[in-house]
Amino acid sequence: MDRSRGALRIVEVDAEVAPAAASAVSHDSPHRVRIIDGTLACLARHGTAKTTVDDIARESGVSRATVYRAFPGGRDEILGAVVDTEAARLFSALGVRLGTADGLAEALVGGIVEASVRLRDHSALHFLVEHEPGIILGHLAFADSDRLLATASRFTAPFLARWMPPAEAERVAEWAARIVLSYAISPSDSTDLCDPVQAGRIVDTFMLPGIDALHSAGVRLIDISPHLRGHPTFDDSAPTSIS
Amino acid sequence: MEDAHQRIVEATYACVARRGVAKTTVEDVAREAGVSRATVYRAFPGGRDELINATVAWATLDFFGRLYHRIEGAASLEEVMERGIMFAHRSIIEHEVLQRVMQTEPDKLLPILTVESNRIREGIAAVLAPYLSERGLAAGVDLDDAADFLARMVLSYISAPGRWDLDDPDQVARLVRSELLAGVVVANRVP
Numbered sequence: 265m266d267r268s269r270g271a272l273r274i275v276e277v278d279a280e281v282a283p284a285a286a287s288a289v290s291h292d293s294p295h296r297v298r299i300i301d302g303t304l305a306c307l308a309r310h311g312t313a314k315t316t317v318d319d320i321a322r323e324s325g326v327s328r329a330t331v332y333r334a335f336p337g338g339r340d341e342i343l344g345a346v347v348d349t350e351a352a353r354l355f356s357a358l359g360v361r362l363g364t365a366d367g368l369a370e371a372l373v374g375g376i377v378e379a380s381v382r383l384r385d386h387s388a389l390h391f392l393v394e395h396e397p398g399i400i401l402g403h404l405a406f407a408d409s410d411r412l413l414a415t416a417s418r419f420t421a422p423f424l425a426r427w428m429p430p431a432e433a434e435r436v437a438e439w440a441a442r443i444v445l446s447y448a449i450s451p452s453d454s455t456d457l458c459d460p461v462q463a464g465r466i467v468d469t470f471m472l473p474g475i476d477a478l479h480s481a482g483v484r485l486i487d488i489s490p491h492l493r494g495h496p497t498f499d500d501s502a503p504t505s506i507s
Numbered sequence: 508m509e510d511a512h513q514r515i516v517e518a519t520y521a522c523v524a525r526r527g528v529a530k531t532t533v534e535d536v537a538r539e540a541g542v543s544r545a546t547v548y549r550a551f552p553g554g555r556d557e558l559i560n561a562t563v564a565w566a567t568l569d570f571f572g573r574l575y576h577r578i579e580g581a582a583s584l585e586e587v588m589e590r591g592i593m594f595a596h597r598s599i600i601e602h603e604v605l606q607r608v609m610q611t612e613p614d615k616l617l618p619i620l621t622v623e624s625n626r627i628r629e630g631i632a633a634v635l636a637p638y639l640s641e642r643g644l645a646a647g648v649d650l651d652d653a654a655d656f657l658a659r660m661v662l663s664y665i666s667a668p669g670r671w672d673l674d675d676p677d678q679v680a681r682l683v684r685s686e687l688l689a690g691v692v693v694a695n696r697v698p
Contacts, residue, residue: 397614397617397618397621398613398614398617398618401613401617401618401620401621402613402614402617404621405609405613405617405620405666405667406599406609406666406667407667409666409667410667410668410669413667413669414669417669417670434670435670435686438669438670439686442660442663442664442667442669443659443660445663446659446660446662446663447659449621449624450624450625450628450659452655454651454652454655455652455655466656469645469647469648469652469690469691470656470689470690470691471690472690473645473689473690474685474686474687474689474690475685476689477684477685477686477689478681478685478686
């Protein structure tokens with residue numbers, strides 16, 4: 265899709281540049297975070313089309329000049345920074361949940377709940393889905409959805425590699441991202457993934473047996489991602505523990 | 508009347524295939540279908556928007572018709588899912604009109620597809636449910652939950668395959684037996 269028509273774009277982020285994305289929050293200007301949060305408030309009320317630099321300055325409690333000093337590229341640069349920052353915030357929160365989990369099941373449930381709650385409570389995102397659907401929905405369909413899944417799994421897979429080979433961790437991370445997205449886009453009457461008990465049911469019923477089955481096909485899976493073969497931190501002799 | 512309805516929907520599809528969504532007018536559709544504007548509005552009082560929605564719904568139905576044909580005679584739940592996933596994946600990739608409109612006018616199509624995807628999900632769940640109950644579910648698994656979950660996942664894979672190569676029967680067989688069915692059915696039959 266033609267991304268230049270929507271002001272928001274999801275930057276394809278490599279694992280290598282992930283720390284840079286996270287540090288976008290504490291960039292040189294002390295006002296950046298404030299302006300980004302002000303912009304989020306504007307987006308939640310008016311969307312991208314009706315949000316001007318003046319609105320952003322007013323909402324953030326800074327002058328127009330300060331906004332342009334922090335973001336010389338103006339509105340488009342701010343909107344880009346908003347997307348990067350929100351992605352960095354989501355992935356750092358996921359990192360904390362996954363990194364502190366004591367077992368695979370806890371990591372999966374924690375990650376799914378964290379992501380689902382953040383998507384549910386993101387009022388700017390909801391306004392855009394409702395009023396400027398092309399901007400957001402484009403990322404959820406076909407090739408762009410593939411990119412989004414790839415980004416999500418590249419960020420979260422390293423945390424799952426504590427319990428499985430890296431190639432398998434990438435598939436499981438992608439799978440979890442699919443589950444979160446599916447229920448976020450089309451909520452279900454019977455399953456609310458923001459609820460740890462219900463997310464736990466999905467993980468126990470569908471994911472853990474599936475991961476066991478993936479694991480028993482481990483050799484072939486590593487073939488699919490040859491660049492990951494011989495990952496130095498993975499001990500091939502270690503059994504998969506799924507609790 | 509039923510015939511006119513069908514002819515108008517097919518005419519809309521032909522117009523969209525040639526010119527895209529934005530440039531298709533009720534007049535174009537009437538000319539293409541060989542009926543008057545009034546006939547189009549009698550059949551579709553909502554005008555252009557209703558025509559486009561009806562055309563997407565028609566294309567979905569057409570897809571399901573071909574899908575049923577493709578899975579007919581499959582010997583097992585696994586085979587139903589393998590055939591269905593491979594067929595659906597190819598259908599999306601090879602659907603020239605869908606691909607072109609997604610490229611050039613995503614804003615026009617995406618909101619409709621998002622609504623339509625709920626219907627497609629329910630359709631997939633309805634296809635799978637009888638095979639699931641015949642096969643036998645793992646302890647504690649609810650039929651409706653399992654069918655809904657599988658339909659969500661199938662929809663996700665066919666529209667965005669991610670790390671899976673859905674043209675490779677071996678990979679599809681593995682996908683079906685791991686991320687899709689491993690927790691759902693009684694025991695995983697070895698292929």
